[in-house]
Amino acid sequence: MSNASSNDRIEPLSxxxxxxxxxxxxRLQRELLQFLRxxxxxxxxxxxxxxxxxxxxxxxxxxxxxxxRLTALERWWISIVTGGSDLPLLSQDADTDPDVQLTDxxxxxxxxxxxxxxWSRSDQTLSGLRADSTTPNLVGGKRRTVRWIYAHVxxxxxxxxxxLDVLRALATARAAQEGRTSTEAxxxxx
Numbered sequence: 401m402s403n404a405s406s407n408d409r410i411e412p413l414s415x416x417x418x419x420x421x422x423x424x425x426x427r428l429q430r431e432l433l434q435f436l437r438x439x440x441x442x443x444x445x446x447x448x449x450x451x452x453x454x455x456x457x458x459x460x461x462x463x464x465x466x467x468x469r470l471t472a473l474e475r476w477w478i479s480i481v482t483g484g485s486d487l488p489l490l491s492q493d494a495d496t497d498p499d500v501q502l503t504d505x506x507x508x509x510x511x512x513x514x515x516x517x518x519w520s521r522s523d524q525t526l527s528g529l530r531a532d533s534t535t536p537n538l539v540g541g542k543r544r545t546v547r548w549i550y551a552h553v554x555x556x557x558x559x560x561x562x563x564l565d566v567l568r569a570l571a572t573a574r575a576a577q578e579g580r581t582s583t584e585a586x587x588x589x590x
Contacts, residue, residue: 413442477549
């Protein structure tokens with residue numbers, strides 16, 4: 401049984417669907433990315449902090465590890481590649497690192513707050529850029545367009561949301577097998 405209090409659990413964020421008729425390409429991409437970010441965080445809502453830190457199987461990441469990977473992904477592709485920032489890397493390969501390592505000081509709230517701070521930095525970096533603007537930094541010998549950066553980060557974030565959905569289901573099932581309650585929130589986390 402977990403000693404974690406309900407104060408350690410993540411509360412769901414308010415979700416706004418992307419505009420139905422977004423005629424501005426970057427507005428649509430920005431709204432889709434924000435929708436996916438919030439959905440990723442909401443997959444953590446109500447889960448026991450132990451379940452957030454613990455991979456359900458040795459070959460899978462923990463839910464908090466997935467959020468840290470998303471933070472590293474946005475840091476690399478948006479802040480560093482697109483924005484030219486000299487911020488430190490959070491992972492050697494933000495696209496494929498399955499579980500950015502959690503530290504002893506990482507808490508559910510600190511990991512989510514770091515992600516939210518990174519997405520705020522990302523939004524500032526992308527603000528005012530055009531879809532065909534190119535990145536100041538090369539990746540694989542090429543400059544990328546803002547259009548490409550958005551598409552890539554959206555793709556990776558959507559993949560992580562699906563992974564978090566599975567991790568949430570496994571955490572809930574494991575808790576039930578152990579005779580405890582993993583979630584205090586509704587299963588509809590979108």
